[in-house]
Amino acid sequence: MSRPRVLVTGADGQVGRALLSEFAGSAELIGCNRQTLDLSSPDQIRARLLAVKPDVILNAGAYTAVDRAESEREIAMAINGRAPGVLAEEARKIGALLVHYSTDYVFDGSKNGPWVEEDRTNPLSVYGESKLAGEDAIRAVGGPYLIFRTSWVYAPEGKNFVLTMLRLGRERDSLNVVDDQIGAPTTAGELARATYAISTGVLSGKFGPETDWAATYHMTCGGSVSWCGLARSIFERAPGLLAGRQPSVNPIKTSEYPTPAKRPLNSTLSNEKLQHKFGVKLADWQQALDEVLKSLANRN
Ligand SMILES: NC(=O)c1ccc[n+]([C@@H]2O[C@H](COP(=O)([O-])OP(=O)(O)OC[C@H]3O[C@@H](n4cnc5c(N)ncnc54)[C@H](OP(=O)(O)O)[C@@H]3O)[C@@H](O)[C@H]2O)c1
Numbered sequence: 001m002s003r004p005r006v007l008v009t010g011a012d013g014q015v016g017r018a019l020l021s022e023f024a025g026s027a028e029l030i031g032c033n034r035q036t037l038d039l040s041s042p043d044q045i046r047a048r049l050l051a052v053k054p055d056v057i058l059n060a061g062a063y064t065a066v067d068r069a070e071s072e073r074e075i076a077m078a079i080n081g082r083a084p085g086v087l088a089e090e091a092r093k094i095g096a097l098l099v100h101y102s103t104d105y106v107f108d109g110s111k112n113g114p115w116v117e118e119d120r121t122n123p124l125s126v127y128g129e130s131k132l133a134g135e136d137a138i139r140a141v142g143g144p145y146l147i148f149r150t151s152w153v154y155a156p157e158g159k160n161f162v163l164t165m166l167r168l169g170r171e172r173d174s175l176n177v178v179d180d181q182i183g184a185p186t187t188a189g190e191l192a193r194a195t196y197a198i199s200t201g202v203l204s205g206k207f208g209p210e211t212d213w214a215a216t217y218h219m220t221c222g223g224s225v226s227w228c229g230l231a232r233s234i235f236e237r238a239p240g241l242l243a244g245r246q247p248s249v250n251p252i253k254t255s256e257y258p259t260p261a262k263r264p265l266n267s268t269l270s271n272e273k274l275q276h277k278f279g280v281k282l283a284d285w286q287q288a289l290d291e292v293l294k295s296l297a298n299r300n
Pocket residue numbers: 009010011012013014015016033034035037038039040059060061062063064079101102103104131149150151152153154158159
């Protein structure tokens with residue numbers, strides 16, 4: 001397929017933007033934000049997909065306010081839990097590839113070592129529950145789908161930990177950051193690059209029939225770190241983005257930073273299945289962080 005028609009939901013989000021930029025030039029892109037395709041409306045989803053008839057649907061839209069979801073279960077469930085199933089049904093009807101993103105928060109964090117795809121899910125939060133419901137809905141429909149579970153996503157723009165730390169680092173002399181939750185910080189850019197490589201491979205038949213590849217995969221940057229370790233790395237690697245001095249970063253426990261939603265202590269995902277099936281590996285988290293910090297420095 002020379003120039004596939006690719007519909008991106010959540011086009012204004014971190015991953016949505018990165019996907020639009022990665023696929024630009026080699027696809028006919030239809031970027032949809034909440035105004036042009038509201039994922040909480042099954043009717044809108046069906047009508048839009050019928051009108052556009054895309055070859056690929058990249059579902060980057062989601063309800064991502066993890067703490068707010070605790071008090072907004074119904075809307076989180078509609079967007080994260082039910083919309084993916086509707087997308088999968090329509091994708092199957094028109095023969096489109098559905099790429100969907102899910103989260104490390106489907107696990108409870110209790111494992112010693114990286115989680116593999118077959119490990120038992122046990123979300124601790126409404127957000128995690130809603131994302132798991134979305135995965136289950138897609139798997140129940142079947143068809144040509146790819147579910148990529150990722151973690152700790154950030155980009156040079158958007159709402160994310162890296163930008164928050166840089167802002168607080170400019171404002172304060174010292175910060176308390178949680179040190180007992182570990183995971184793999186992953187850039188939207190790395191996710192977009194991997195998604196492009198895999199989806200173009202799928203469309204060209206490189207990976208065989210859908211029965212060979214339609215499944216759930218973990219997709220994160222390599223390595224792992226705590227939030228506290230990540231904050232320290234940001235400050236060490238980007239002195240030029242601070243206010244002329246390094247803030248000190250004090251490690252604290254999750255119990256000292258209570259939030260409405262409970263988060264897994266160990267979020268690290270194994271990427272072996274992705275590498276084995278598609279030969280695709282994302283950069284290590286430090287290298288990907290440097291790329292984002294460089295892009296931020298170039299804007300200043
Ligand atoms: N961010 C993370 O740390 C993280 C970690 C693991 C997995 N993921 C998954 O990765 C995917 C991409 O996340 P992201 O980091 O790019 O999140 P994001 O920056 O919050 O983007 C999500 C986008 O979805 C849009 N959206 C929300 N409700 C919608 C609706 N009813 N209809 C249409 N669009 C709607 C949002 O629009 P508004 O701005 O208007 O709300 C936003 O543009 C999601 O599936 C997320 O669950 C993210």
